[in-house]
Amino acid sequence: MLNQGDEARIERLPGEFRERRPAWQVLTSEKYIKWFLVIPLLVVLGVFAFYPLFYCLYMSFHEAILIRPPEFLGLDNYRKILHNRLFWNSVGRSASTVVVCVGIEITLGLGIALFLNREFRGQNIVRGLCLLPLMVSPLAMSLMWKYFLEPQFGIVNVMLSWIGFSQVAFLSESGVALYTIMFMEIWKWLPFSIFVFLAALRGLPKDAFEAARVDGASPWFTFKKLTLPMLKPFMMIVILLRVMWLIRLSDPLFGTTQGGAGTEVLDWYIYRIAFIRFDIGEGTTLALIALLMTIIIGAVLFRQLIKALGAAR
Amino acid sequence: MKKSAVVALAVVMGALLVLTTGQVFSAQKAFNLDDIPEIENKTPLTLPLEAGGEEDTLIPFVKQFEEKTGIPVNTEVMLFAVMYGKENIELVGGTGAYDIVIVEASWTNEWAPYLFSLEELAEKYEPEGVEAVRRDLVYLDAGLRRMASTREGVIYGWPYECYTLMNMHRADVFEHPRERANFRRRYGYELAPAKIWDQLRDQAEFFTRKKGDKLKGEVLTHDLYGLALMAGRFPHVQDQIGAILWGMGGHWAKIVRDENGKPLGFRISEQDKTLLKATFETYVDLLQFASPGSLNAFWDFVMAQFSAGNIIIAPALYDSCYPWMSAWGPDVGPGARIGGAPTPMTQPYCGNFHFAVARDGKNPEGAYWLAKWMGSYEVHKAWIEAGFIPSRRDVVEEPMYRKPELHEKLGWIPTMLETWDYQYPFVNNYLHFNSAAFGKIYDFMTELCHDVARGALTPQEGVDEWVKTFTELQTKFGQLPVLK
Numbered sequence: 183m184l185n186q187g188d189e190a191r192i193e194r195l196p197g198e199f200r201e202r203r204p205a206w207q208v209l210t211s212e213k214y215i216k217w218f219l220v221i222p223l224l225v226v227l228g229v230f231a232f233y234p235l236f237y238c239l240y241m242s243f244h245e246a247i248l249i250r251p252p253e254f255l256g257l258d259n260y261r262k263i264l265h266n267r268l269f270w271n272s273v274g275r276s277a278s279t280v281v282v283c284v285g286i287e288i289t290l291g292l293g294i295a296l297f298l299n300r301e302f303r304g305q306n307i308v309r310g311l312c313l314l315p316l317m318v319s320p321l322a323m324s325l326m327w328k329y330f331l332e333p334q335f336g337i338v339n340v341m342l343s344w345i346g347f348s349q350v351a352f353l354s355e356s357g358v359a360l361y362t363i364m365f366m367e368i369w370k371w372l373p374f375s376i377f378v379f380l381a382a383l384r385g386l387p388k389d390a391f392e393a394a395r396v397d398g399a400s401p402w403f404t405f406k407k408l409t410l411p412m413l414k415p416f417m418m419i420v421i422l423l424r425v426m427w428l429i430r431l432s433d434p435l436f437g438t439t440q441g442g443a444g445t446e447v448l449d450w451y452i453y454r455i456a457f458i459r460f461d462i463g464e465g466t467t468l469a470l471i472a473l474l475m476t477i478i479i480g481a482v483l484f485r486q487l488i489k490a491l492g493a494a495r
Numbered sequence: 496m497k498k499s500a501v502v503a504l505a506v507v508m509g510a511l512l513v514l515t516t517g518q519v520f521s522a523q524k525a526f527n528l529d530d531i532p533e534i535e536n537k538t539p540l541t542l543p544l545e546a547g548g549e550e551d552t553l554i555p556f557v558k559q560f561e562e563k564t565g566i567p568v569n570t571e572v573m574l575f576a577v578m579y580g581k582e583n584i585e586l587v588g589g590t591g592a593y594d595i596v597i598v599e600a601s602w603t604n605e606w607a608p609y610l611f612s613l614e615e616l617a618e619k620y621e622p623e624g625v626e627a628v629r630r631d632l633v634y635l636d637a638g639l640r641r642m643a644s645t646r647e648g649v650i651y652g653w654p655y656e657c658y659t660l661m662n663m664h665r666a667d668v669f670e671h672p673r674e675r676a677n678f679r680r681r682y683g684y685e686l687a688p689a690k691i692w693d694q695l696r697d698q699a700e701f702f703t704r705k706k707g708d709k710l711k712g713e714v715l716t717h718d719l720y721g722l723a724l725m726a727g728r729f730p731h732v733q734d735q736i737g738a739i740l741w742g743m744g745g746h747w748a749k750i751v752r753d754e755n756g757k758p759l760g761f762r763i764s765e766q767d768k769t770l771l772k773a774t775f776e777t778y779v780d781l782l783q784f785a786s787p788g789s790l791n792a793f794w795d796f797v798m799a800q801f802s803a804g805n806i807i808i809a810p811a812l813y814d815s816c817y818p819w820m821s822a823w824g825p826d827v828g829p830g831a832r833i834g835g836a837p838t839p840m841t842q843p844y845c846g847n848f849h850f851a852v853a854r855d856g857k858n859p860e861g862a863y864w865l866a867k868w869m870g871s872y873e874v875h876k877a878w879i880e881a882g883f884i885p886s887r888r889d890v891v892e893e894p895m896y897r898k899p900e901l902h903e904k905l906g907w908i909p910t911m912l913e914t915w916d917y918q919y920p921f922v923n924n925y926l927h928f929n930s931a932a933f934g935k936i937y938d939f940m941t942e943l944c945h946d947v948a949r950g951a952l953t954p955q956e957g958v959d960e961w962v963k964t965f966t967e968l969q970t971k972f973g974q975l976p977v978l979k
Contacts, residue, residue: 248587356790443727
């Protein structure tokens with residue numbers, strides 16, 4: 183058995199003096215094993231991520247409509263999309279969805295987590311019930327809300343009429359429908375932020391809070407100066423993940439508006455161009471632009487996350 | 496002498512015609528599984544079916560086919576919303592995933608390169624050759640036959656289901672003496688199913704009432720709306736808008752042919768633009784009398800509104816909805832009755848689905864006979880009795896389906912036949928059945944019509960957007976140019 187120093191010396195010897203070792207031994211040597219182990223992952227990434235990504239890039243420079251061979255267009259698809267009002271409208275809707283949903287989920291999620299962090303009777307049942315929306319399949323969820331919010335028969339409007347309010351066409355009024363979609367999304371994903379914050383709160387060091395209490399710090403002061411800074415990395419994780427998921431939002435639209443009533447967000451627009459119109463050139467261009475946006479926003483948020491982790495140490 | 500000879504000749508010709516038709520009629524009725532010859536290729540077939548109840552009706556017939564031929568058939572049930580995309584990618588990619596595909600009439604031109612024509616298949620597999628197909632197709636409505644064909648007139652599939660927009664209304668309300676008298680007093684003419692869109696507007700306005708007002712002399716316990724529309728962003732809004740446009744004599748885009756009938760391209764005339772603008776205005780105007788929710792609606796919403804007694808008229812709804820609309824809700828009151836009439840101006844969309852054999856399938860012979868079996872009299876009879884709308888006129892015209900006691904389930908038949916007959920001369924010129932890009936144009940129409948309906952585009956902006964984007968899509972995906 184050679185030790186590390188011997189191995190290095192042998193490397194430096196002219197070829198004819200080197201000891202010839204079987205391939206298996208070479209691959210499993212300390213020098214190569216890490217690369218050897220990473221090969222399956224690289225293959226999977228190459229086949230399922232890099233190849234489609236580069237193929238998308240190739241297609242985005244072409245007029246690709248399936249019925250004839252792709253025709254090179256240069257940057258025409260990009261130019262066309264960047265001058266398209268439907269694209270910018272959908273980007274605007276996606277952006278407002280991200281801001282509203284993440285803002286509410288963080289605020290409400292933290293509030294509910296603080297409440298659930300206390301000991302009370304039936305706490306496990308309440309926590310279990312809070313988790314339910316996450317378990318509903320996205321399509322079932324959108325259909326369920328469609329019927330709940332139906333203008334005349336829907337339970338929500340029936341209840342509103344009991345207390346004297348007039349009917350609201352939640353999913354058909356242009357100014358309201360997008361907010362309804364946001365509400366559905368918040369309803370489904372609020373438990374995610376609740377439980378991330380709850381887990382974080384449970385893991386906070388008790389001694390710091392004990393010291394603050396002994397020093398007579400008010401609950402608000404403790405929350406502002408201790409809880410919130412310590413939760414920042416978790417908050418950044420929730421924001422990072424939710425922003426990325428919300429840019430790809432499309433499930434709640436499937437069973438409800440199908441992009442109508444001013445609810446066409448970026449992902450739905452991409453789906454429609456690529457898989458209903460089968461304009462693959464334009465569809466891939468849109469997908470790449472969306473990916474680029476996600477990467478930029480993700481990178482900024484990731485930097486913040488790293489900073490927050492550093493500060494929390 | 497001369498006169499009697501002519502009469503005799505006419506009698507003989509008439510008798511021959513009757514006898515021939517009679518023979519064909521009975522031959523066609525007699526077509527059943529036993530007429531399918533032995534098929535050597537036992538490669539399993541894959542057949543898509545639309546979800547929503549039709550699979551329950553058709554699958555037993557698929558099983559019978561399997562038993563008779565020994566060819567296993569896999570059925571794949573899918574929603575209509577995903578059907579075009581799913582089938583399109585398999586056909587264009589030549590994957591061989593489906594031996595038979597469901598083709599909506601307006602997709603025929605687009606998919607023709609990936610399908611076998613019926614005559615091509617008959618030549619190979621029918622003992623009597625193409626004549627057998629030609630004889631069998633006589634029992635389809637002529638308009639539907641054209642819709643299942645390309646613009647060159649080549650037929651690709653056996654139509655099995657169709658849907659014709661019609662005007663459904665509360666016949667009991669339309670016949671109520673007090674309502675009739677009030678309507679006459681207000682509008683100066685008799686209350687009857689609208690023949691033109693202006694009449695429909697009057698009726699929609701007349702029946703839009705508040706809770707506490709009266710209907711048929713009874714106090715309403717909820718708001719009442721004249722009508723409900725399918726104005727959501729679903730592939731139905733353009734069918735309603737198209738019914739107005741075609742009824743006014745306009746075209747989305749009209750096919751232009753040379754003197755020999757060869758298609759040269761499409762043209763949107765100035766008159767078409769003016770009529771499209773008027774159409775959009777009419778539709779937007781009607782929406783003020785539509786029940787809330789119409790802007791996110793398709794047919795299921797309109798049906799529910801009608802059955803619950805929230806509306807009086809469903810002015811352009813698929814006849815396939817008719818059998819389900821008499822399940823009256825508790826607020827409707829006694830005596831409610833459905834009535835049917837053609838849509839105003841009688842030129843709505845009359846689409847159909849047909850089963851066509853894919854070129855990349857592994858067993859075209861088996862697929863041909865299965866598709867033919869699905870188009871047979873026996874299957875269509877079961878189809879109508881299950882509450883669906885068949886494409887065969889011999890089934891629809893059966894006297895047994897005209898009994899008054901079947902009105903609630905089959906009262907759509909006279910209206911549908913009237914609409915088919917009225918529409919037939921126009922079908923050949925409609926964009927839907929001539930463009931090879933219609934699957935894509937259809938999606939754009941949905942977006943456009945919905946945006947105009949919800950006020951995101953004015954009618955004039957809608958027209959401009961239509962001209963611009965239709966030209967782009969037709970040029971990119973279609974085979975014929977858009978002519979100036």
